[in-house]
Amino acid sequence: MSAPALIHVVDDDASLRTALSRLLSAAGFAVRGYASTGDFLLDPPPDRPGCLLLDVRMPGPSGLELQTFLRRQGSPLPIIFLTGHAEVAASVQAMKAGAVDFLTKPVAREALLDAVRHALEQDTRQRADRDEAQQLRARFDALTPRERAVFDQVVAGRLNKAIAEAMGIAERTVKLQRAQVMTKLGASSAAELGRLAERLRQLPD
Amino acid sequence: MNHHYPNERIDHSSRLHWTGRDQNWNYQCAEYHSTNLEKHYDLAKDSFHTMKDRLTTITGLVLLLAASWLMLASVAAAEDGRHVLVLYSNHRLLPANVEADAGLRETISPDTELSAEFLDYPRFSGESYLRTLTAFLRTKYALRPPAAIIVGGEEALALLLQYRAQLFPEIPVVHMGVMRAFLRDHPPLPADVIGVPIELDFSATIEQALRWHPRASHLVLITGAAVPDHAFEAQLRRDVGRFSGRVTTEFLAGLPTATLQQRLGELGDDAIVFTPGYFEDGAGDHFIPRAAAKLIATAATVPVYAPFDPFLGTGIVGGAMTPFLDMGRQAGQLVNALLDGAAPASLTVPTVMPLRWHLDWRQVRRWGIDARAIPEDAVIHFRTPTFFEQYRRESLLVLSMFVLQSGMILWFLAERRRRRRAELTLQKQRFELVHASRLAVAGELTASIAHEINQPLGAILSNADAADLMLESSPASSQAQREELRAILADIRRDDLRASAVIQRLRGLFAKQAVEHQPFDLNDVVRDTESLLRIEARRRRVSLDTQPAARTARLLGDRIQIQQVLINLVLNAMDALAQQPEERRTVVVSVAVTADVMTLRVVDGGLGIAFEHLPQLSDSFFSTKRQGMGLGLSIARTLVEAHGGRIRAENAPGLGAVFQVEFPVVGGSQSTWETV
Numbered sequence: 001m002s003a004p005a006l007i008h009v010v011d012d013d014a015s016l017r018t019a020l021s022r023l024l025s026a027a028g029f030a031v032r033g034y035a036s037t038g039d040f041l042l043d044p045p046p047d048r049p050g051c052l053l054l055d056v057r058m059p060g061p062s063g064l065e066l067q068t069f070l071r072r073q074g075s076p077l078p079i080i081f082l083t084g085h086a087e088v089a090a091s092v093q094a095m096k097a098g099a100v101d102f103l104t105k106p107v108a109r110e111a112l113l114d115a116v117r118h119a120l121e122q123d124t125r126q127r128a129d130r131d132e133a134q135q136l137r138a139r140f141d142a143l144t145p146r147e148r149a150v151f152d153q154v155v156a157g158r159l160n161k162a163i164a165e166a167m168g169i170a171e172r173t174v175k176l177q178r179a180q181v182m183t184k185l186g187a188s189s190a191a192e193l194g195r196l197a198e199r200l201r202q203l204p205d
Numbered sequence: 206m207n208h209h210y211p212n213e214r215i216d217h218s219s220r221l222h223w224t225g226r227d228q229n230w231n232y233q234c235a236e237y238h239s240t241n242l243e244k245h246y247d248l249a250k251d252s253f254h255t256m257k258d259r260l261t262t263i264t265g266l267v268l269l270l271a272a273s274w275l276m277l278a279s280v281a282a283a284e285d286g287r288h289v290l291v292l293y294s295n296h297r298l299l300p301a302n303v304e305a306d307a308g309l310r311e312t313i314s315p316d317t318e319l320s321a322e323f324l325d326y327p328r329f330s331g332e333s334y335l336r337t338l339t340a341f342l343r344t345k346y347a348l349r350p351p352a353a354i355i356v357g358g359e360e361a362l363a364l365l366l367q368y369r370a371q372l373f374p375e376i377p378v379v380h381m382g383v384m385r386a387f388l389r390d391h392p393p394l395p396a397d398v399i400g401v402p403i404e405l406d407f408s409a410t411i412e413q414a415l416r417w418h419p420r421a422s423h424l425v426l427i428t429g430a431a432v433p434d435h436a437f438e439a440q441l442r443r444d445v446g447r448f449s450g451r452v453t454t455e456f457l458a459g460l461p462t463a464t465l466q467q468r469l470g471e472l473g474d475d476a477i478v479f480t481p482g483y484f485e486d487g488a489g490d491h492f493i494p495r496a497a498a499k500l501i502a503t504a505a506t507v508p509v510y511a512p513f514d515p516f517l518g519t520g521i522v523g524g525a526m527t528p529f530l531d532m533g534r535q536a537g538q539l540v541n542a543l544l545d546g547a548a549p550a551s552l553t554v555p556t557v558m559p560l561r562w563h564l565d566w567r568q569v570r571r572w573g574i575d576a577r578a579i580p581e582d583a584v585i586h587f588r589t590p591t592f593f594e595q596y597r598r599e600s601l602l603v604l605s606m607f608v609l610q611s612g613m614i615l616w617f618l619a620e621r622r623r624r625r626r627a628e629l630t631l632q633k634q635r636f637e638l639v640h641a642s643r644l645a646v647a648g649e650l651t652a653s654i655a656h657e658i659n660q661p662l663g664a665i666l667s668n669a670d671a672a673d674l675m676l677e678s679s680p681a682s683s684q685a686q687r688e689e690l691r692a693i694l695a696d697i698r699r700d701d702l703r704a705s706a707v708i709q710r711l712r713g714l715f716a717k718q719a720v721e722h723q724p725f726d727l728n729d730v731v732r733d734t735e736s737l738l739r740i741e742a743r744r745r746r747v748s749l750d751t752q753p754a755a756r757t758a759r760l761l762g763d764r765i766q767i768q769q770v771l772i773n774l775v776l777n778a779m780d781a782l783a784q785q786p787e788e789r790r791t792v793v794v795s796v797a798v799t800a801d802v803m804t805l806r807v808v809d810g811g812l813g814i815a816f817e818h819l820p821q822l823s824d825s826f827f828s829t830k831r832q833g834m835g836l837g838l839s840i841a842r843t844l845v846e847a848h849g850g851r852i853r854a855e856n857a858p859g860l861g862a863v864f865q866v867e868f869p870v871v872g873g874s875q876s877t878w879e880t881v
Contacts, residue, residue, distance in 0.1 A: 015661065015664040015699070015703075016660055016661075016664040016667065018664070018668075018696065019666075019668040019693075022668060022671035022672075022689070023674065026670075026671045026674035026675045026678065027674055057656065057743065082663075084655055084656030084663070085655035085659065087652065105660065105662065105663030106659060106662040107663060108670075109667075109674070112667075
């Protein structure tokens with residue numbers, strides 16, 4: 001791991017915020033504290049591994065509101081909720097919205113660190129997926145329009161001859177461009193091309 | 206003799222016979238009679254003097270009627286020949302004669318004419334007196350001859366027997382008041398002279414006395430030195446023989462009075478005394494027997510019995526005495542029979558007049574004689590009726606009023622106690638309800654309370670965990686790390702105090718403690734409430750604003766209760782705002798103090814109270830909330846009123862509902878010193 005994970009702690013209670021920060025620091029994490037959701041939004045997190053430790057109830061916009069906002073923004077930061085009083089409705093809402101955990105204060109060290117580790121794993125996984133998809137898209141973006149058309153026909157399962165007829169080009173040309181696509185995308189078979197196509201379809205534009 | 210009690214002779218007991226007259230009488234000897242006569246007069250005068258005065262008119266009237274009736278009766282009797290002459294030995298007013306005469310008149314049939322003559326023996330006696338008297342009687346009754354003659358006393362009997370041939374030959378005679386001994390000592394009476402003799406029976410008295418005093422083992426008999434005293438002594442010595450097996454007898458005969466008194470003072474508890482009195486003591490001093498009896502009774506420490514009723518009142522218990530009234534009745538019955546044509550010989554008569562017991566009630570009580578052992582026909586003297594007997598109706602009335610009054614007092618007391626208990630129960634219930642309502646508030650605040658407490662607890666735990674991790678990772682050597690650890694400990698301490706402050710605040714509100722009566726500042730209550738509800742307000746996204754008064758709002762009572770009122774009002778306001786948009790969710794609590802009123806206002810930014818709900822607002826169990834019990838406002842009103850205040854609700858124009866609690870400023874001087 002190059003840089004330590006950065007944990008964002010959002011809690012209006014300074015004392016608790018400080019205590020949590022101390023604990024996470026001692027556990028080897030980098031920590032940043034915010035007194036409110038507004039503070040957090042004013043100081044956007046750098047793109048580095050980490051997670052968000054969020055108090056449910058705060059003056060101003062609540063933790064749940066911040067979660068909704070971040071989701072809408074497409075922020076990948078995993079969220080762990082902390083609450084002074086476990087309310088079923090709030091916890092259900094938070095978990096549905098993708099929270100990693102919903103912890104009740106006072107929270108035991110193991111529970112907190114497990115949740116944080118879990119969140120960071122999730123973050124790492126998400127980051128890896130995201131990197132892979134970005135590479136794939138970059139490779140795909142490198143295809144010429146004709147190569148992209150051939151790729152579509154191959155993924156649709158057509159044979160070279162049928163592709164040549166449909167595109168009005170020679171079968172030899174199709175063969176050549178197909179090899180070109182496989183090289184550019186790093187695939188070794190038609191089946192692999194199919195899988196890549198499937199992944200590409202899942203990626204957001 | 207007691208002259209003080211007009212009622213002394215009256216016996217109210219229905220069981221016992223009441224004679225209502227002075228029965229003093231003595232038939233023993235002439236001296237005795239004459240000496241007592243004066244006394245009886247005096248007594249009669251004294252005792253009945255006032256009564257006589259009062260009853261003069263009535264008595265006169267009655268006598269007049271009686272006289273006219275007697276005259277008519279006499280005429281009738283004369284026609285029928287039913288005329289009876291009574292010849293008494295002694296003076297007309299001798300009590301024995303009066304008694305006997307009453308018995309006669311009570312018994313003899315009303316159509317019989319009664320004539321009475323008194324020989325006045327022994328004041329008048331002698332041969333010439335008797336001759337003159339005889340001549341007088343013969344002349345007097347020649348025109349109106351009696352059909353029967355009654356003789357009262359031995360002298361009259363003797364006279365009649367002696368002069369019968371000249372006076373009233375062939376006319377049947379009934380005698381009364383004649384001693385049995387007299388008849389024994391004289392030749393047998395003619396067949397047409399009949400009657401029941403009387404007899405002195407000392408043993409009857411002694412017999413009964415011994416029964417009343419079962420522990421008595423010593424019988425003391427007292428007689429004197431005169432001739433009649435010797436006669437008594439002789440009879441006593443004959444009579445006491447029959448008691449020799451049961452008691453020891455001691456004769457104190459013919460002793461000087463002083464010696465006698467001394468001896469009487471030495472007697473033990475086991476003795477009783479019997480005396481017929483005496484005329485002369487061993488020192489040669491003369492007495493009337495009654496006076497002697499009095500000296501004896503005074504000196505004796507044991508019960509004294511005597512056979513003569515004049516002694517009653519001297520201190521003697523009593524005795525079996527000659528019944529003169531009965532004697533008259535007996536003679537009357539015999540005369541009735543004779544006049545109805547019965548032959549004198551055919552009439553069966555008792556051999557002797559039975560004696561009648563006379564008792565001094567005071568002595569009966571003094572010696573503890575069982576009243577149930579007293580003969581039915583005994584005559585009780587000196588029985589003062591008890592207060593209850595005398596004022597029976599009044600007593601019953603007073604008693605029943607007393608009982609009624611006591612009953613009412615008891616009832617009132619019980620009622621008061623019951624009410625007091627009910628009040629206490631009510632008070633306790635109210636207290637419980639107030640407390641329950643506070644607990645309900647606690648339920649409502651659970652989330653914010655948990656938040657407030659868990660916040661510091663969470664910090665404490667995390668700080669401790671951090672310190673733990675720091676120590677694990679590297680030994681606490683570096684200066685920076687030591688500083689950090691110290692900071693952690695300081696924070697832990699601070700958060701701990703923070704948590705306990707919250708708990709303290711809650712405990713103050715929710716603990717079940719006695720109602721206080723202390724001065725406090727309404728502004729402090731507002732501040733406390735604000736800190737208690739701050740988190741709750743935030744949770745509900747309500748802006749809670751407080752505006753305490755610039756000066757002290759001093760109130761006397763229970764601060765917690767007023768805080769409860771305020772909490773209720775604020776929570777109500779926040780409830781009302783639940784459905785309102787963000788900008789309307791405001792609650793403002795303010796305190797205002799003027800010269801004579803302190804006002805606590807809770808204003809919300811909602812839509813106000815529905816008009817139709819305004820009158821019901823503080824009714825118990827009225828609630829528009831689905832989960833509300835409706836007790837909040839009702840209890841708030843109760844608590845405010847307990848502090849002399851009032852609570853009202855209205856809608857403020859442009860704002861929401863306004864709940865206003867007003868307390869009077871206690872004491873006019875308060876505002877003065879507070880502004881100084």
